[in-house]
Amino acid sequence: MRGTTGENAHMLSERLKSLGIALPALAGPFGAYVPARRAGDLVYVSGQLPVKDGRLIAAGPVPSQCALEQAQLAARQCAINALAAAASVEGGVDRITGVLRVGVFVCCDPGFAEQPKVANGASELFLEIFGDPGRHVRAAVGVAALPLGATVELEAVFTCRS
Amino acid sequence: MRGTTGENAHMLSERLKSLGIALPALAGPFGAYVPARRAGDLVYVSGQLPVKDGRLIAAGPVPSQCALEQAQLAARQCAINALAAAASVEGGVDRITGVLRVGVFVCCDPGFAEQPKVANGASELFLEIFGDPGRHVRAAVGVAALPLGATVELEAVFTCRS
Amino acid sequence: MRGTTGENAHMLSERLKSLGIALPALAGPFGAYVPARRAGDLVYVSGQLPVKDGRLIAAGPVPSQCALEQAQLAARQCAINALAAAASVEGGVDRITGVLRVGVFVCCDPGFAEQPKVANGASELFLEIFGDPGRHVRAAVGVAALPLGATVELEAVFTCRS
Numbered sequence: 022m023r024g025t026t027g028e029n030a031h032m033l034s035e036r037l038k039s040l041g042i043a044l045p046a047l048a049g050p051f052g053a054y055v056p057a058r059r060a061g062d063l064v065y066v067s068g069q070l071p072v073k074d075g076r077l078i079a080a081g082p083v084p085s086q087c088a089l090e091q092a093q094l095a096a097r098q099c100a101i102n103a104l105a106a107a108a109s110v111e112g113g114v115d116r117i118t119g120v121l122r123v124g125v126f127v128c129c130d131p132g133f134a135e136q137p138k139v140a141n142g143a144s145e146l147f148l149e150i151f152g153d154p155g156r157h158v159r160a161a162v163g164v165a166a167l168p169l170g171a172t173v174e175l176e177a178v179f180t181c182r183s
Numbered sequence: 184m185r186g187t188t189g190e191n192a193h194m195l196s197e198r199l200k201s202l203g204i205a206l207p208a209l210a211g212p213f214g215a216y217v218p219a220r221r222a223g224d225l226v227y228v229s230g231q232l233p234v235k236d237g238r239l240i241a242a243g244p245v246p247s248q249c250a251l252e253q254a255q256l257a258a259r260q261c262a263i264n265a266l267a268a269a270a271s272v273e274g275g276v277d278r279i280t281g282v283l284r285v286g287v288f289v290c291c292d293p294g295f296a297e298q299p300k301v302a303n304g305a306s307e308l309f310l311e312i313f314g315d316p317g318r319h320v321r322a323a324v325g326v327a328a329l330p331l332g333a334t335v336e337l338e339a340v341f342t343c344r345s
Numbered sequence: 346m347r348g349t350t351g352e353n354a355h356m357l358s359e360r361l362k363s364l365g366i367a368l369p370a371l372a373g374p375f376g377a378y379v380p381a382r383r384a385g386d387l388v389y390v391s392g393q394l395p396v397k398d399g400r401l402i403a404a405g406p407v408p409s410q411c412a413l414e415q416a417q418l419a420a421r422q423c424a425i426n427a428l429a430a431a432a433s434v435e436g437g438v439d440r441i442t443g444v445l446r447v448g449v450f451v452c453c454d455p456g457f458a459e460q461p462k463v464a465n466g467a468s469e470l471f472l473e474i475f476g477d478p479g480r481h482v483r484a485a486v487g488v489a490a491l492p493l494g495a496t497v498e499l500e501a502v503f504t505c506r507s
Binding site: 144 | 385391392406450500
Binding site for chain 1: 223224225283284285291292293294295296297298299302303306307309310317318319320321322323324325326327342
């Protein structure tokens with residue numbers, strides 16, 4: 022897990038390229054809420070679903086309707102979508118410097134206890150992308166139901182340049 | 184959806200009047216937690232329930248015990264209560280300038296996927312009241328149970344004057 | 346409920362001693378996420394479980410598998426662990442000045458409505474420790490499942506010295 026630090030810190034777009042990660046364009050227009058909003062040096066991002074190329078990649082509760090591995094991929098996709106949302110209000114991903122907080126809601130059956138493993142799909146990606154500044158605080162909980170029937174919803178607060 | 188901008192931005196109390204919205208007085212005294220607390224230029228508000236005139240206006244899970252339309256009204260009421268809470272620590276609603284983040288917890292049956300429609304009851308009201316500065320980030324999730332058996336709980340972070 | 350105010354405000358370690366509360370050492374090393382992270386004058390803390398001396402002190406949903414009283418003790422333990430996490434990134438608990446926000450997730454059966462009573466186990470402890478600066482905003486909700494099968498998960502944002 023190498024970090025992007027010092028003089029390379031502003032080359033996040035290069036880092037994403039080297040990891041083979043393309044940020045999706047945001048769908049729109051949006052309604053009464055927005056994908057991301059800045060406050061001071063933080064960028065708050067709305068709850069993201071595991072949508073890729075317009076399609077939900079994980080639906081239903083873990084583990085009865087969605088396997089743990091698929092839920093981890095879903096969390097990773099939510100993280101990519103969250104970064105895209107943050108970049109959209111800041112005029113480019115190179116202005117995003119790190120991750121402060123991640124909240125992960127996992128749709129699961131009662132008795133499921135592996136929410137942290139699901140959330141690691143997002144946390145490990147942020148660490149891979151940002152290095153040390155990607156280390157965030159996190160809350161991961163299991164819930165009964167999520168929008169669109171998605172398996173994972175992720176919200177995040179990023180740090181950004183002044 | 185007209186906005187309150189520029190020189191009118193500080194006339195939020197007038198705007199509320201023109202919309203026919205009266206902010207409730209807060210019940211009290213409070214215990215170990217408080218309805219709202221300021222940090223920098225933000226006002227954090229505690230989770231609000233859909234209480235109006237001392238009575239819960241929506242109880243039980245959507246859709247088996249509470250219809251979608253009633254849950255939307257509940258979210259709207261939570262938003263009004265949240266604004267009242269924010270105003271209470273700032274010495275009046277005219278010091279509140281916008282909405283940064285809204286978290287909406289919807290008590291629902293497994294398989295319910297319309298949490299965003301419920302949350303719109305709150306988001307659209309904030310947009311109507313504040314205009315553009317009311318556009319916020321949002322997370323909406325479905326949960327098993329809420330305090331008092333309520334259908335909706337809403338927490339919020341507002342922006343305020345320095 | 347006496348408060349620590351004014352000149353005593355920096356003696357939080359003394360206050361903890363007089364209350365008979367010992368902060369646990371943090372387990373480690375940590376993975377892609379961290380127990381706490383500072384942003385400005387705030388310290389964000391990851392979701393804490395009711396672990397004491399390496400053991401979960403409350404498991405399963407309230408009330409079918411865990412009594413209300415035990416869930417309250419669990420919330421209290423989460424609060425202690427959260428304070429320990431905040432102290433760990435600030436170089437000591439005396440640099441923590443208050444509590445801004447607490448989020449409490451209670452694993453419960455459908456129909457359970459006493460999440461606030463559970464959360465009071467944490468809120469009252471914070472008030473006892475910090476006095477007035479410990480008064481925080483709070484959201485308490487009921488969820489289907491939590492990591493390790495825990496009954497309570499608590500996240501928090503503390504205020505700290507500049």
